[in-house]
Amino acid sequence: MQIDPSILIASFSVIVASGATLATFLGWIENRKLRKAQTEPFVDIKLESMPQSISLLRLKITNVGLGSAFDFKLNLRPHSLMNDVQREEINQIIDEFSRPQFIIKGINYLALNEYKFSSYINLMRRNEEYLELFFTLVILAEVSYRNNIGEHIKQFFELDMREFDGSYTLGGTFEEVVPKSLKDIVSELKKANQLVQHQGRLKINNERNKKEKRLSIHQIRKQMK
Known part of the structure; x- marks a missing residue:
């Protein structure tokens, strides 16, 4: 066929x-x-130290995506692996972080590269026992928002303080901080010394000019006689 x-x-x-x-x-x-x-937004959340002092910690919420985020909401809670003592401490930390109204009520609009800060916690006044507890805590952050076409986006972040334990030091180590401080002090002293020397040279030059001017006037008067 x-x-x-x-x-x-x-x-x-x-x-x-x-x-x-x-x-x-x-x-x-x-x-x-x-x-x-x-054009998709992406909201990132992280724990960071404040510029004024590394012992002051806060949350930074940033839209690092390529579009705006709408109806942004943040929910903080203890991780499910935490025990009762850890949960109680995390809830206290969350209360301190949540003083700004946007953490409680949310944000209508978070533009591209726009960021917000939570309130801060101060670790400087805490004792060693508390710090040992702090570096075992894990906070679960749930972030939800909508993109520019109304699609709902939800993300989860684990803010694990254990990642800082052993590698994160408040204010830096003694070996790091002291030499840097001494270097800054020496630098400032050098600048001050140079300024004093410069002012001294100016004063000497001014006195010399005045003396030379007086001698010139005296010579002119002698010639006129």
Whole structure:
């Protein structure tokens, strides 16, 4: 039985056309994903020290994505692995962090690269026993918001204080802090000494100029006589 060549050609054309249609559809999906990624917000949350003192810790919430975040909400709670003592301490820390109203009520709009800070906790006044407890705590942060087309996005972050234990020192080690402080002091003393020397040279030059001026006036008067 012979097959009509035209049927083969038609079948092949249908297969090619179907393949091209599928490739176009898959390309459209990938382009859509790419366009969405280029305008998608991404809200990041981390624990950081304040510039005034490394013992003052706060949360920094930043939109590091490529689009604006809407109806932003933040929920902080103890991690499920925490025991009762740890949970109690975490709840106290959350209460301190949550003084700004946006943590309680949320934010209507968080623009690209915009950031917000929580209130801070001070570890400088805590004893060693508390710090040992602090470096075992894990806070679970649940972040929810919407993108520019209304899609709901939810993310979870584990703020694990244990990551700082052994590698994170409040204010730096003694070996790091003291040499830097001494270097800064020596630098300031050098600047002050240079300023005093400069002012001294100016004073000497002024006195010399006054003396030379008096001598010149005296010589002119002698010549006039």
